[in-house]
Amino acid sequence: MNPDVYRAPVGTHDVLPPDSERWMRVVATFADRAVRFGYGLVLTPVFEHVEVFQRVGASTDVVRKEMYELTDKGGRNLALRPEGTAPVVRAFVQHHPAVPWKVWYLAPHFRYERPQKGRYRQHWQLGAEVMGVDDPDVDVEVIALAHGFYRDLGLTQVRLQINSMGDAESRPAYVAALRDHLRTAGAGLGEEFLARVDQNPLRVLDAKVPDWQPVIDAAPHLADFLSPAAAEHFARVRAGLDALGIAHTVAPRLVRGFDYYTSTTFEFVSDALDAAQNAVGGGGRYDQLAEDMGGPHTPSIGFGIGIERVLIAAEAEGLLAPDPQRLDAFVVDGIGDGTATAVVAALREGGLRADRAYGGRSVKAQWKLADRSGARFGVMLGTREAERDAVAVKDLRSPEGDQREIARADLVAWLHEHSGGDTP
RNA sequence: GUGGCCGUAGCUCAGUUGGUUAGAGCGCCGGGUUGUGGUCCCGGAGGUCGGGGGUUCGAAUCCCCUCGGUCACCCCA
Numbered sequence: 407m408n409p410d411v412y413r414a415p416v417g418t419h420d421v422l423p424p425d426s427e428r429w430m431r432v433v434a435t436f437a438d439r440a441v442r443f444g445y446g447l448v449l450t451p452v453f454e455h456v457e458v459f460q461r462v463g464a465s466t467d468v469v470r471k472e473m474y475e476l477t478d479k480g481g482r483n484l485a486l487r488p489e490g491t492a493p494v495v496r497a498f499v500q501h502h503p504a505v506p507w508k509v510w511y512l513a514p515h516f517r518y519e520r521p522q523k524g525r526y527r528q529h530w531q532l533g534a535e536v537m538g539v540d541d542p543d544v545d546v547e548v549i550a551l552a553h554g555f556y557r558d559l560g561l562t563q564v565r566l567q568i569n570s571m572g573d574a575e576s577r578p579a580y581v582a583a584l585r586d587h588l589r590t591a592g593a594g595l596g597e598e599f600l601a602r603v604d605q606n607p608l609r610v611l612d613a614k615v616p617d618w619q620p621v622i623d624a625a626p627h628l629a630d631f632l633s634p635a636a637a638e639h640f641a642r643v644r645a646g647l648d649a650l651g652i653a654h655t656v657a658p659r660l661v662r663g664f665d666y667y668t669s670t671t672f673e674f675v676s677d678a679l680d681a682a683q684n685a686v687g688g689g690g691r692y693d694q695l696a697e698d699m700g701g702p703h704t705p706s707i708g709f710g711i712g713i714e715r716v717l718i719a720a721e722a723e724g725l726l727a728p729d730p731q732r733l734d735a736f737v738v739d740g741i742g743d744g745t746a747t748a749v750v751a752a753l754r755e756g757g758l759r760a761d762r763a764y765g766g767r768s769v770k771a772q773w774k775l776a777d778r779s780g781a782r783f784g785v786m787l788g789t790r791e792a793e794r795d796a797v798a799v800k801d802l803r804s805p806e807g808d809q810r811e812i813a814r815a816d817l818v819a820w821l822h823e824h825s826g827g828d829t830p
Numbered sequence: 831g832u833g834g835c836c837g838u839a840g841c842u843c844a845g846u847u848g849g850u851u852a853g854a855g856c857g858c859c860g861g862g863u864u865g866u867g868g869u870c871c872c873g874g875a876g877g878u879c880g881g882g883g884g885u886u887c888g889a890a891u892c893c894c895c896u897c898g899g900u901c902a903c904c905c906c907a
Contacts, residue, residue, distance in 0.1 A: 413898080467905050471831080489907090515907075520831075522901060531907055598904095614903085663906055685907060712907025740865050769865050777867035788865055802867070809866085 417519075417527025428726045432713055433512055435558045436532045440510035443551050445534055448509035450493040453484045458496045461698050462489060463665025465606040472517040474527075486516035489664065490533045490710045491692065498537050499701035505538025515710075524683040524715045533689075535708030537696065542639050545670045545691065546646030548707050552674060552687055553652050555711070560725045563678040564686060567657035568647075569671050570640040572632050574694065577668065580631035581607055592621040608661040627658050636669060643670055666692040670707065678722035679715070686719055687711035732780035734825035736802075737762040738772040740788040749787060749797070749814070756818035758825070760785075777802060782825045785817070 414420055421429055437447075453476070462469055474486035487493055490513060498507055511533050521527060534551055536544050549566070556564045572580055585607040592599050595618060602610050611622060632640065647654050654672075662671050671690030679686070689709025696704035720726045735753055737760060739746035746762055753760035761779055763772045776784040786798035791811055799820070800809040812820050 416898080472905080517906075519905070520903095521899095522903095525906065529907065533907095609905090612905095614905095682902065683906065687907065710907060715907055736867095738866075768860090770863075770867080771860085773865090773867040775867085784867070786866070790865085798866090800866070805868085807867075 415527070417521035419526065419528075424728045424732075427728055428717055428720070429713065431726060432559065432716060432720075433532065436510070436512075436555050436711070439551060439555050439558060440534060443508070443534075443547065445508045445510040445551075448494060448497065448511050450487075450497050450511070450513070452514065453486050454493055454496060456483045456485045458492050458699070459485050459488055461495075461666065461695060462492055463606075465609070466663055466665060468517060468663060472519050474516045474518055487513060488515060488517050490515065490531050491535060491664075491666075491689075491695070491708055494533075494535050494708070495537070495692070495695050495699055495701075495706070498704070499696055499699045502701070505704070506544070507537040508534075509537075510534040522683075523681040524679065524712070524718055526714060530713040531710040532713060533708060533710040535706060537706040537708075538704050540693070540705040542642035542646060542670075545639075545643045545707055546650065548689070548709060549643075549647065549672055550650055550652060552689075552709050552711060556674065556686070556716075559716070559720060561676065561678075561686075561716075561719060561723055563723060564674050564676050564719070566647075566652065566654040567660055567673050567675065568643070568654050569657050569660040570628065570632060570636060570669055571661070571667050571671055571690070572628060573636040573639075573669055576631050576633040576636050580626070580628050583626050583631065584608070584611075587625050588621065591624060592618065595621065606665070609663075611659045611661050622659070629656075629658060639669060662688060662690060664692075666695045666698070668693045672709070674711075676715075676719040676722075678719050680722075681718065683715065685712075686715045730780060731782055732759070733761055734758040734781065734821055735760045735783045735785050735799075736776035736779045736781035737785045737787065738769060738776055739763070740769050740786055741792060742766065745787050745792070749785065749817070753785075753818060753821065756822070758818065758821050783821060 456473065456475060459473060460469055464470070468488045473488050476484050476486075478484055490511060494509060494511065513531060513533075514528055515531050516528050518527060519525065532555075534548060536548055549568075553566060571577055585603060588603045588607055588610055589600070592603065599610070599615075599618060602613070610618065611625065613622065629637075644654070644656075657673070660671055660673055661667075662673065667690040669691035671688075673688035674686050675684045676686045677684070687709055689707065691705065691707045693703075693705040696702065696706065717726070735758060737746050737750050737753070739762065750760050750762045761781070763775050767775070773784060781802060784800040784802050786800065788798060791797050794811075794813075795815070796811045796813050797817060798809055799812050799817075800807055
């Protein structure tokens with residue numbers, strides 16, 4: 407198989423029918439909910455100036471080694487979007503819309519890493535952001551938006567974990583205490599450990615290395631360092647979730663991957679995923695990010711949901727099976743004089759899903775295609791029926807192949823009446 | 831970036847201690863019904879055995895390299 411270049415690049419995938427149908431349903435489910443919550447769609451470029459993403463955090467892997475960077479012909483340093491929040495914040499700072507700015511997005515994301523189950527170089531995320539409001543009610547609303555999305559899809563094994571990173575006042579105190587603890591208690595754990603402590607001690611908390619666990623377990627808890635304001639915010643978020651009946655657990659070690667998070671952070675994990683990556687969505691507050699990009703102080707919160715992971719989770723739970731009935735009618739041309747073109751056009755203009763065969767295939771071959779098309783009815787254009795301005799309509803779902811004659815003038819109405827039901 | 835496993839028709843896979851024109855099922859196309867599918871029967875198309883090099887009289891089968899897939903680590907949706 408010649409040139410390996412004529413195939414999707416490593417870590418990318420084509421999505422073909424009928425699989426793409428599941429994508430449409432996932433996106434439609436999210437979009438419907440986002441619109442009901444009062445969020446507007448925001449579309450930002452696939453690439454940005456690298457500085458936009460460097461705000462995500464110099465110590466994060468996403469910035470250090472996973473960015474798809476490129477230089478364009480004008481010498482600009484650009485990067486393909488590795489995460490969804492930074493571009494939205496950049497757009498906010500650029501256009502200064504009125505707050506609260508409530509937006510949702512659907513966008514491809516890129517990270518240069520070796521692919522594995524649930525992790526790809528190009529993946530898609532659905533997300534939502536609310537900018538300009540500090541109210542814990544917003545935290546609750548944003549979390550409820552994501553939570554409701556999973557529920558709408560029918561996912562039952564998705565759990566919500568939340569934590570608080572503290573505010574500008576409490577977080578530095580905690581990070582300092584944590585660093586002290588890790589340096590002394592973990593002095594003998596090797597260079598990699600110490601390097602990570604220096605870079606970002608928070609990232610040690612969710613490490614999987616077994617040898618590190620005792621030191622991590624003994625680490626101070628962020629909850630003990632929260633300022634009164636941060637503690638109250640967190641308590642009100644939790645109370646709000648309780649009031650809406652949204653089950654959640656507090657995960658003290660949940661720090662998430664980006665440096666910009668403050669205050670509330672959360673993650674949705676699926677127990678249906680046996681894969682190493684079981685997070686199907688996550689997000690949090692980023693009260694300083696807009697300011698860091700030169701904008702006004704703008705407390706904000708948002709999340710991203712990985713579509714590929716949601717689909718894996720949905721499949722594991724037996725959801726999103728393809729719709730067996732893709733068409734209302736398949737037209738079989740037994741005349742060959744152009745009538746078929748007119749009939750198919752009439753059905754489609756009449757709001758029905760209709761298709762046909764091409765290339766002058768035999769009637770038998772056309773019926774085979776009709777069967778495989780997933781159509782509810784086969785519409786036969788035959789010379790005998792044509793003499794009476796009629797067509798023969800056959801129920802392709804019936805084992806007996808029930809067939810009847812319908813006047814052409816009544817065809818659209820008849821199909822509308824019967825294609826949705828069980829039996830004509 | 832590191833490691834394990836894998837790479838034969840569109841798909842899922844067989845291919846004996848290396849030995850003649852590389853097979854099956856499903857799918858696809860055609861015929862059996864000069865106007866009827868889904869069952870059944872018959873026939874057909876489709877593969878430089880991922881690619882390159884080497885060993886050998888001879889390689890899908892052995893060796894090396896390379897590309898790709900997959901899973902895991904790091905990290906993350």
